[in-house]
Amino acid sequence: xxxxxxxxxxxxxxxxxxxxxxxxxxxxxxxxxxxxxxxxxxxxxxxxxxxxxxxxxxxxxxxxxxxxxxxxxxxxxxxxxxxxxxxxxxxxxxxxxxxxxxxxxxxxxxxxxxxxxxxxxxxxxxxxxxxxxxxxxxxxxxxxxxxxxxxxxxxxxxxxxxxxxxxxxxxxxxxxxxxxxxxxxxxxxxxxxxxxxxxxxxxxxxxxxxxxxxxxxxxxxxxxxxxxxxxxxxxxxxxxxxxxxxxxxxxxxxxxxxxxxxxxxxxxxxxxxxxxxxxxxxxxxxxxxxxxxxxxxxxxxxxxxxxxxxxxxxxxxxxxxxxxxxxxxxxxxxxxxxxxxxxxxxxxxxxxxxxxxxxxxxxxxxxxxxxxxxxxxxxxxxxxxxxxxxxxxx
Numbered sequence: 001x002x003x004x005x006x007x008x009x010x011x012x013x014x015x016x017x018x019x020x021x022x023x024x025x026x027x028x029x030x031x032x033x034x035x036x037x038x039x040x041x042x043x044x045x046x047x048x049x050x051x052x053x054x055x056x057x058x059x060x061x062x063x064x065x066x067x068x069x070x071x072x073x074x075x076x077x078x079x080x081x082x083x084x085x086x087x088x089x090x091x092x093x094x095x096x097x098x099x100x101x102x103x104x105x106x107x108x109x110x111x112x113x114x115x116x117x118x119x120x121x122x123x124x125x126x127x128x129x130x131x132x133x134x135x136x137x138x139x140x141x142x143x144x145x146x147x148x149x150x151x152x153x154x155x156x157x158x159x160x161x162x163x164x165x166x167x168x169x170x171x172x173x174x175x176x177x178x179x180x181x182x183x184x185x186x187x188x189x190x191x192x193x194x195x196x197x198x199x200x201x202x203x204x205x206x207x208x209x210x211x212x213x214x215x216x217x218x219x220x221x222x223x224x225x226x227x228x229x230x231x232x233x234x235x236x237x238x239x240x241x242x243x244x245x246x247x248x249x250x251x252x253x254x255x256x257x258x259x260x261x262x263x264x265x266x267x268x269x270x271x272x273x274x275x276x277x278x279x280x281x282x283x284x285x286x287x288x289x290x291x292x293x294x295x296x297x298x299x300x301x302x303x304x305x306x307x308x309x310x311x312x313x314x315x316x317x318x319x320x321x322x323x324x325x326x327x328x329x330x331x332x333x334x335x336x337x338x339x340x341x342x343x344x345x346x347x348x349x350x351x352x353x354x355x356x357x358x359x360x361x362x363x364x365x366x367x368x369x370x371x372x373x374x375x376x377x378x379x380x381x382x383x384x385x386x387x388x389x390x391x392x393x394x
Contacts, residue, residue: 035189036066040074042193043158043252044116045238048075053110055081056120063160067118076116085127092131092139100138103145111149121161124169126281129307133314140367141316148365151358154246156238162253163343164188164333173281174341181341184333188255188345191332193236196257199329200233203259203386207231210381213263213325215350217377217389219273222291222352224322225264226381230361234258235329248361257330257345260353262362268294268322272352274372276340277301279308283340287372289354296320296354308370315355318366323357325350326371327379327387335375342373348390350374 040046052071056064061082068078092100128136150157164170166182174181211227232249236256242249274287286302297320299309312319328349335341344351353360355368376390385393 036070040070044156046071046074046076050076050115052076052078052116053114054118057122060120085124101142103142107146111146117157119159122165129280133311137314151247157251159253175339187332191330196235200235204231204233207261214380222270224268226261229262231261232361260324260326260360262324262357262360266294294322315368316366318364319355319368323353324360348392350377350379
């Protein structure tokens with residue numbers, strides 16, 4: 001999980017939906033329609049007169065249309081914006097560097113206006129590979145006000161994809177067919193929401209009362225403090241309690257199923273061995289991270305580390321801090337044997353996030369985030385296991 005990053009780069013903006021097909025066409029109750037209604041109703045809680053920003057790519061038009069209709073059926077006012085991987089790349093490759101530090105004025109306007117953001121995260125992580133890291137960091141820094149404004153206004157945000165959005169490039173990266181990835185994605189979306197809520201609430205209670213986390217596994221031994229830190233749950237349902245808390249509590253990622261906590265600043269000692277990681281779509285094998293006082297002090301890998309190190313060096317203050325510990329609770333997301341699929345939400349997977357943690361209720365706003373998924377590990381809270389060898393404890 002990571003915050004909705006990058007500029008929107010609006011290429012098409014349509015109010016009230018897309019004029020695709022016959023104007024009087026009657027929509028049948030399809031899986032896409034049901035998905036859109038669930039996102040709009042349960043996850044985003046769209047209300048009458050809400051201003052709803054819908055963001056995606058040209059390939060997502062059918063879904064965006066259904067989301068717009070579902071929002072309008074509840075009295076909301078949808079606005080659709082489109083971007084593409086090619087455009088994201090060209091906004092750096094074909095635009096003079098002197099404009100990189102300009103704040104994205106349209107995005108800022110939308111952040112100050114929209115009550116709800118629903119973003120389809122279909123972008124290819126490899127789209128920006130090879131571009132100057134300094135320019136990418138400068139653009140991300142310029143967009144800082146967008147995320148601060150969204151958090152301050154408690155914009156209800158739903159990010160649809162969560163690293164599992166079925167695309168050919170992502171499936172190939174995971175050594176899956178696109179059909180296999182789509183089945184995993186749809187299974188994750190279809191998980192029992194009431195069960196996720198129950199598991200999430202129980203784990204949230206344990207973490208909220210806890211003082212110390214101890215993460216162990218092959219090549220991994222890390223301890224950090226969590227006493228009095230906020231614990232948030234992404235279970236796909238916007239509850240009154242989340243609305244009351246506001247800020248990052250009203251953000252959710254679909255497929256859902258995560259509980260996450262930010263560490264006490266300055267805590268976190270030990271090391272983590274990540275068997276498989278990806279950065280801008282590039283495979284990194286046996287990534288080893290060593291921490292002292294909550295900060296990264298050594299980063300090595302068996303292979304594939306060069307690009308990550310380049311971007312990391314260019315990033316700003318706070319890039320080296322442990323951002324959050326994330327626990328997956330979705331039993332429907334299962335990685336096929338011999339695949340390279342890693343996920344935030346798979347039940348029993350522990351993820352260590354480095355850098356930005358505003359999405360988890362923290363205050364580290366650096367525009368750098370590295371998520372390291374650790375299947376098969378054990379996580380103890382004050383000596384009691386909540387995850388044992390990659391499985392959620394009862």
